[in-house]
Amino acid sequence: MSQSNLDSSLGNLHNELSQSQPTEKTQAIVDELREKIQPLVESSDADNSAHYESLGERLNLALVDLDVDHPRLSATIRTVLDDLAAVGI
Secondary structure: OOHHHHHHHHHHHHHHHHHOOOOOOOHHHHHHHHHHHHHHHHOOOOOOHHHHHHHHHHHHHHHHHHOOOOHHHHHHHHHHHHHHHHOOO
């Protein structure tokens, strides 16, 4: 698994977050994830490894809250988590 796969997965997650229609219950979670992922997508050439660990932790927590109401978004989050694990995070 390469960094480019992770960058691609983050881009997909960013798109899913932008297209999602969060419920009142999930709005804050979706907004927070958008804020965390936006700089990573914009600076994909930079070394963002320091941010990936905290992102992984936040994605795991968000997955619990989003799984029922947003299955497609949850699947994309799982892909990012798999790609983070594949690069050793």
